[in-house]
Every structure is written in structure tokens, then in C-alpha cells.
């Protein structure tokens with residue numbers, strides 16, 4: 001990773017690539033470059049897998065991965081899956097959800113897709129502007145006779161208001177499932193995410209805090225549910241030639257489990273790196289009017305996998321998308337997760353065309369939020385440059401804005 005102008009930045013607009021200067025980074029600086037643990041250990045495990053010619057179907061690495069996760073999270077059962085999307089679908093099916101399920105729209109589209117794929121209506125609920133998480137008061141208002149469950153999302157690895165959602169689910173006789181794709185290694189009231197609701201689903205996709213290349217897991221304290229999940233994950237087979245239920249292929253393979261186990265051993269290092277990055281961003285962006293960094297509860301465990309910036313255009317004088325354009329010109333590939341919200345994406349935009357009017361906080365956040373690069377592939381030097389560019393942009397906001405508006409209008413500058 002070459003940084004081309006770290007020493008020479010004077011915080012004037014001419015420093016910025018958007019006004020014709022050289023980009024700060026020669027190669028794209030992506031959000032979500034994978035965290036990778038001890039590669040020698042991984043290679044040894046892969047060798048062992050090949051030696052034993054046991055690649056999937058109840059292999060020893062998958063079993064070990066499941067055991068280690070259950071121990072770490074203090075949850076009874078962990079059922080590893082090929083990815084979180086299939087994990088969600090299997091969990092939804094095993095829990096017997098149908099009709100309508102209440103979910104946030106401010107999430108990755110897989111949350112809604114898992115329901116719609118099974119013919120269940122995702123009923124989009126607004127989030128809290130401060131926390132970005134499902135608003136329990138609004139959840140309650142959306143319950144109808146068709147509602148079978150609530151699916152909370154621990155967005156950015158910060159837990160939902162689990163206490164309120166659990167109380168609502170219990171009182172209204174609903175199932176409670178959590179899309180915990182972001183929250184591996186996070187805690188809520190001192191207990192690890194993974195032991196709440198009827199079940200929780202993790203993603204171990206390459207870009208997530210802990211990766212198994214591709215992968216996921218459903219965790220639960222319900223033994224009967226865990227048994228059902230295991231059968232459904234493997235076509236419904238209960239014995240070699242008998243099925244108990246309908247099933248699908250949701251199995252994790254041994255190489256993925258080897259990667260997951262290897263990365264699990266480096267989990268504390270990943271957290272330490274992310275935490276340092278988060279603190280550095282916080283420090284270097286402090287005091288910038290209209291820019292705020294989403295914070296984490298320091299009394300809880302967090303994986304700090306997402307550095308989330310909120311841009312208040314009224315105060316900064318520059319929109320989130322304009323800041324994004326400046327960063328992209330520097331090869332800083334910041335992302336506007338989870339723009340524009342599931343309800344504005346197909347098929348939901350067409351299927352539930354009227355719903356957008358009841359999601360003011362979601363719509364507001366979808367226009368404000370930006371995620372910045374972090375993780376093992378990023379260094380303190382890189383973060384300093386990213387922050388210097390953000391500071392330079394804000395300092396020259398009016399000029400930058402004019403430049404970008406002219407360009408958008410087709411005027412060559």
C-alpha cells in the first residue's frame with residue numbers, strides 16, 4: 001500500500017485528488033478486507049484435511065469449530081452453516097415462522113431476503129436515530145394477527161434492545177430471532193451475543209469480523225430446535241436413507257471450519273487492532289463540526305469491526321455523498337452501508353411501495369452514514385491520511401461543494 005502524499009498535506013483544496021491532484025493511495029483502500037490469522041496453522045489444518053480425505057459432512061474441524069463457538073459464547077448448541085443467509089433461512093423455517101415477520105429496513109438486504117425467499121412478508125420497522133437499531137416501541141405498533149415473529153439485527157455489532165424485544169415477543173406470543181451477522185464477539189449486559197431470543201445467526205463471510213472464507217452458524221439454547229436445524233442443514237436426513245423433514249444443503253465444509261478455527265485463535269488480536277483503529281479515528285476526527293463517529297459501549301465487549309461516520313450536511317456544508325466522492329477520488333473506498341435501505345431495493349420497493357413513508361429515521365440515516373476502512377489490513381499511517389483528507393474536505397467544504405456541483409452539472413473544471 002503506497003501512500004503518495006502523506007507528508008505534504010497542507011489542508012488546502014489543491015491537496016485533494018478531486019481537484020486534480022494525485023490520489024492519496026495508489027491502490028483501492030477497501031472497507032472489509034479480511035482479517036487473517038496464522039496462515040501456517042491454517043495450511044497445516046488444510047493438509048490434515050486432505051490427508052484424511054474428509055472434506056465435509058460431520059468432519060472433525062466443523063465439530064471442533066462448533067464446540068469452540070458454543071464454549072466461547074456460553075450457548076448450548078452451535079450449528080455451523082455454509083453462510084448466514086442459508087442459516088437465517090433454515091432458522092426461520094425450523095422456528096415455523098410464516099405470514100409476517102418484523103425486521104428493520106436499515107440492514108444488509110440478506111435479512112429481508114431470507115424471509116421473502118420463504119414467502120414470508122418482511123414488515124419493515126423503523127430504527128432509533130441514535131442507536132441505528134430496531135425501535136421496540138415501533139415494533140409493537142406493527143404487530144398484526146399475521147405476525148409470527150420479530151427478527152432483530154445487531155447492526156455494526158452493537159446489540160439491539162434485547163430486553164424490550166424479549167418482553168414484547170413473550171407477551172405477544174412471537175418468536176424472536178436475531179440476525180447477529182455483525183456481532184460475533186460482542187456482549188449485551190455482560191453476556192455474549194448468541195444466547196438470546198429463540199436463536200441467533202452469525203455470518204463468517206470474508207468481510208465479517210471473524211471469517212471462515214464463507215460461512216455462518218445458528219446458535220440456540222433450545223435442544224429440539226438445534227436437532228431440527230442439524231437435519232434441515234443436511235437435506236432433512238435423520239439416518240443414512242431416511243429424511244425427517246424437508247431440508248436443504250446448508251453444511252459448512254472442513255476447509256472453511258479450519259479457517260474459522262484459525263481465525264478464532266487470533267480473535268483477541270483482531271479486536272485489539274480494530275479498537276486501536278477506532279480510537280485513532282475518534283481522536284483524529286474529534287471536534288469536526290457535523291461529523292460524528294458511532295460509539296461503542298465501553299462496558300461491553302465489542303468487535304469494533306465497523307467505523308461508522310455520520311455526516312450532518314447542515315453543519316458540515318457538504319453532503320455524505322459529496323464526501324464519499326472526495327474519498328473515492330483518493331482511492332479510499334468508503335461505503336454507504338446500508339443505503340438506500342431494504343425497502344428501497346427490489347423486490348421490496350415494488351412489493352411494498354407504500355412502506356417508505358413510515359421509515360423516517362431509516363431514510364435519514366441512509367443519507368448520513370458512511371463506513372471507513374479498518375481491520376488488520378489498515379495501519380495507523382493510513383488512518384492519519386484518511387482523517388487528514390476528511391479534515392481538509394470539511395475545512396474547504398464550500399469550495400469542494402461548488403467544484404462537485406459544477407462537475408455534476410457537466411461543467412469541466
Ligand SMILES: *Cc1c(COP(=O)(O)O)cnc(C)c1O
Pocket residue numbers: 083084085086107108110111153179181182202203204205215216
Ligand atoms: C453479511 C450479512 C448477512 C449475510 O451473511 P452471509 O454469510 O454473507 O450470507 C446477513 N445479514 C447481515 C446484517 C449481514 O451483514
